[in-house]
Amino acid sequence: RGTGEGTTNTLxxxxxxxxxxxxxxxxxxxxxxxxxxxxxxxxxxxxxEYVPIEELVAQRRTP
Known part of the structure; x- marks a missing residue:
């Protein structure tokens, strides 16, 4: 779509x-x-397992 508009998971x-x-x-x-x-x-x-979002962000920033 490429519109940037929100949608619901049902669509x-x-x-x-x-x-x-x-x-x-x-x-x-x-x-x-x-x-x-x-x-x-x-x-x-x-x-x-639950992983805090700040840990996920830190993992992505680490080369």
């Missing part, structure tokens, strides 16, 4: 190009309770 199809925006979450959601019982990947059924 996405395989092969679409997207840009994701991320920001640091509230500390309450980053606690063991918050991750396990409110907002972590496993809470939503994903079998992946």
């Amino acid at each position: 996405l199809k395989e092969g679409d190009e997207v840009v994701a925006v991320g920001m640091k979450g509230l500390e309450a959601f980053r606690t063991p309770f918050g991750l396990d019982q409110a907002s972590g990947p496993r809470y939503f059924g994903f079998d992946i």
Whole structure:
């Protein structure tokens, strides 16, 4: 599309190009309770570990 307009995941199809925006979450959601019982990947059924976004950004900046 290349328009820069927002869209919802219900309109996405395989092969679409997207840009994701991320920001640091509230500390309450980053606690063991918050991750396990409110907002972590496993809470939503994903079998992946939570990695804070600032760590992901730091990894991308390291050559």
